[in-house]
Amino acid sequence: MSLFKNIFSKDKKETLDKGLEKSKTSFFGKLTKAVAGKSKVDDEVLDNLEEVLVTSDVGVNTTLKIIDRIEERVSKDKYLGTEELNSILREEIAGLLSETHSGEDKEFAIPTDKKPYVIMVVGVNGVGKTTTIGKLAYQFKKQGKKVVLGAADTFRAAAIDQLQVWAERVDVPIIKQKMGSDPASVAFDTLNSAVSEGADVVLVDTAGRLHNKVNLMNELSKVKRVMQKVVPDAPHEVLLVLDGSTGQNAFEQAKQFTKATEVSSLAVTKLDGTAKGGVVIGISDQFQIPVKYIGVGEGIEDLQVFNKFEFVDSFFKM
Numbered sequence: 001m002s003l004f005k006n007i008f009s010k011d012k013k014e015t016l017d018k019g020l021e022k023s024k025t026s027f028f029g030k031l032t033k034a035v036a037g038k039s040k041v042d043d044e045v046l047d048n049l050e051e052v053l054v055t056s057d058v059g060v061n062t063t064l065k066i067i068d069r070i071e072e073r074v075s076k077d078k079y080l081g082t083e084e085l086n087s088i089l090r091e092e093i094a095g096l097l098s099e100t101h102s103g104e105d106k107e108f109a110i111p112t113d114k115k116p117y118v119i120m121v122v123g124v125n126g127v128g129k130t131t132t133i134g135k136l137a138y139q140f141k142k143q144g145k146k147v148v149l150g151a152a153d154t155f156r157a158a159a160i161d162q163l164q165v166w167a168e169r170v171d172v173p174i175i176k177q178k179m180g181s182d183p184a185s186v187a188f189d190t191l192n193s194a195v196s197e198g199a200d201v202v203l204v205d206t207a208g209r210l211h212n213k214v215n216l217m218n219e220l221s222k223v224k225r226v227m228q229k230v231v232p233d234a235p236h237e238v239l240l241v242l243d244g245s246t247g248q249n250a251f252e253q254a255k256q257f258t259k260a261t262e263v264s265s266l267a268v269t270k271l272d273g274t275a276k277g278g279v280v281i282g283i284s285d286q287f288q289i290p291v292k293y294i295g296v297g298e299g300i301e302d303l304q305v306f307n308k309f310e311f312v313d314s315f316f317k318m
Contacts, residue, residue, distance in 0.1 A: 012304060016314045019296025023277025024315055027056050035082040041074050045082060056275075057247040059282030066092055090316045093281055097308035100284050100291075108139040108305060110201055111236070116148070116194045118202045118227060118234040120187075122220065122257055123241035125208040128269035128295060130159060132241050133203045134166030135303035136293070140201045141170055148197065150190030150204035151176035152183040152223060163205055169300075173197070183207060183219060184226040191230035204235070217260040224261075239292065241267045242283065245274035254287050263287075269295035272302070277315060280306075 034048035046067055053063040069092040074080050080088070110117045119136075123129040130153075137147045149167050153159035157179040167174035175190040187204050194202045206223060209216065227234040240263040242250040250268070257263055266289055271277050284291045291306045 013310065013314070015302060016296055016304060016310060017317065019272040019294075019302070020277050020311075020314045022273070022275045023056070023271065024317065026275035027052065027278065027315070030055065031085070035085060038082050041070070041080040041082055041085060045085075046071065046074075049085070053278065056278035057282065058278040059248075059251060059286055062096070062282040062285040065096060065285065069095070086316055090312050093316075094308055094312045096285055097281065097312070100288055108136065108143065110140070110145070114233070114236050116191070116199045116202045116231065117236050118191065118194075118204065118231055119237045119239055120204050120206060120220075120223065120227075120235035121239050121241060122206050122261060122263070123208055124253055125156065125159070127208070127241050127243040127246075127253075129153075129208060129241040130162045130166065130205060132239075132267050132269060132293065132295065132303060133163065133205055134170060135295075135300055137166065137170045137172050137201075137203055138300050139303070141172060145200040146198060147172040147201045147203065148190060148194040148199045149174040150186055150202060152186040152190070153205045153207045154179055154181045154183050154186060155207040155209060159205065159208075184222045187223045188226045188230060191227055191234065195230060216256075220261040237265055238263050239265050239267055240289075241269060242279075244268045244271045244276055244279050244295075247274075247276040247279055250279050250283060251286065254283055254289075258287060258289070263289055265290055265292040267291070267293040267295070267303075268306075269303075271295060272297045280311065 030052040034052050035045055038045050050063055050067050053066060054060055070088060073088060121129055121133055137149060140147050149163055149172060151160045151163045151174060160176050160179060164174055175193050177186050183206060190202060190204055238261055240257050242253055268280050268291055271294055280291055293303055294306045295303050
């Protein structure tokens with residue numbers, strides 16, 4: 001199908017294929033059992049397929065949408081062979097993702113009319129938030145952008161230390177204060193420094209605790225208000241980082257954070273170590289927020305810009 005032409009470089013595509021290997025193997029194992037002994041897509045096959053999608057962490061609501069789309073194809077086609085099911089799934093899931101992801105972006109691009117472009121990064125501890133910030137800083141710097149990091153997760157000393165390690169590794173400046181400092185104060189200092197240094201991109205790490213949504217909401221609102229004293233329309237992007245290996249728990253985190261703040265983009269990490277890659281499809285569809293980045297390995301280059309066609313192609317590659 002022309003939709004699935006290779007957009008990525010060979011190396012990036014191989015990394016994506018490898019990163020989704022566990023998800024793909026698990027999915028096809030279930031799919032093979034679902035259609036065993038069947039030559040035609042009938043009600044039983046569709047029931048089995050529904051179970052396959054739900055147990056692959058696509059999520060109930062998104063699964064029902066996909067099944068509806070396939071039922072429509074079956075009713076039009078009258079006879080649809082099970083051997084065609086893989087290509088139909090590819091097309092329908094790519095179509096579903098297209099409703100959230102209108103354009104395609106294979107580079108780590110940021111708008112040129114916002115300087116500095118401020119990205120506030122949110123997510124619970126342990127999802128790979130700081131690592132994602134470090135890898136993004138690396139990609140932006142590689143493009144010749146001037147990057148500044150802000151360590152506004154002052155709740156844990158480890159978060160500040162970890163971001164410091166990334167700042168040194170990528171060789172970009174970091175603005176930090178001691179543990180327990182006011183996160184908004186760190187964000188204010190970070191943006192002041194970025195403006196005075198003529199930075200292109202600012203990545204601000206924020207606290208990742210969800211034990212009290214009201215506290216989280218208040219804290220993130222305060223960080224935003226203080227940022228706007230320096231850059232009136234900041235933050236330009238609120239990036240929520242989710243751990244793909246937690247499956248349905250990632251849905252719950254997305255629900256909590258979208259209630260607490262206006263999330264505008266998503267990064268789904270740790271897809272290489274899990275069979276739960278289907279969660280990317282479900283989260284993208286359910287929250288109608290574009291998945292912008294996916295983590296498919298531990299290497300510094302293994303954070304990729306999410307491309308729906310490349311993702312679906314790798315996920316369903318026989």
